[in-house]
Each structure stands twice: as C-alpha cells, then as structure tokens.
Amino acid sequence: MSSPGSTKLVIRSADGMYLGGDANGWRLLNNVYGAVLFDQDPVQLSRTLTLLRGATGLTLEAVPLRLEAVFETCDRCRAMVIPLVAFFDGREFLCPDCRNQSIA
Numbered sequence: 062m063s064s065p066g067s068t069k070l071v072i073r074s075a076d077g078m079y080l081g082g083d084a085n086g087w088r089l090l091n092n093v094y095g096a097v098l099f100d101q102d103p104v105q106l107s108r109t110l111t112l113l114r115g116a117t118g119l120t121l122e123a124v125p126l127r128l129e130a131v132f133e134t135c136d137r138c139r140a141m142v143i144p145l146v147a148f149f150d151g152r153e154f155l156c157p158d159c160r161n162q163s164i165a
Contacts, residue, residue, distance in 0.1 A: 069098040
C-alpha cells in the first residue's frame with residue numbers, strides 16, 4: 062500500500078457522484094468509499110478522463126483524496142487498513158496483525 066500521507070485521485074461527476082466499478086461495469090456512487098482510486102501521471106489521467114467522458118457522456122473531474130479520509134490507521138504500527146478489518150479495543154484502533162499479537 063502507499064505510504065501514509067499519499068494522495069490518490071478519485072473521479073467525481075459534476076453532481077458529486079464518485080466513479081466506481083471497473084472497465085466491465087462503471088457506476089456512480091453516492092460516497093467515496095467504493096470509488097476507484099487512481100494513481101496516474103497528469104497526461105495519462107487526462108486520457109483516462111477523455112475515455113470515460115466518451116463512454117459515459119458525463120463531465121468528470123479528478124479530485125485528490127488523502128488516504129487518511131478512507132482508511133483507519135493502526136495506533137500501534139501506523140499501518141493503514143480498510144475500516145472493515147480495523148478493530149477498536151476500547152482504547153485504540155488495531156490492524157489485524159497487531160490485534161492478533163495482543164490476543165496471543
């Protein structure tokens with residue numbers, strides 16, 4: 062995974078919906094949690110947006126998304142994990158590895 066503080070890009074429509082899915086089935090989502098994360102250079106991203114506009118007919122823009130807005134950070138090892146696998150023990154958030162170490 063990218064280092065803490067990394068910025069990825071998500072694609073947002075003019076009405077605030079986020080692009081999710083993949084080339085086999087794009088869809089617009091109400092929130093950023095299922096959005097596709099892009100990590101492309103500006104030239105490649107411009108090409109991607111042009112292709113997506115042509116395929117969807119939507120005006121789309123790339124929006125920076127800090128990973129901290131989507132992932133939980135383990136309070137022990139500082140690893141970033143999806144909220145689904147983060148564990149809160151009443152005092153701190155733990156990644157699966159740190160939780161397993163505290164149980165053992």
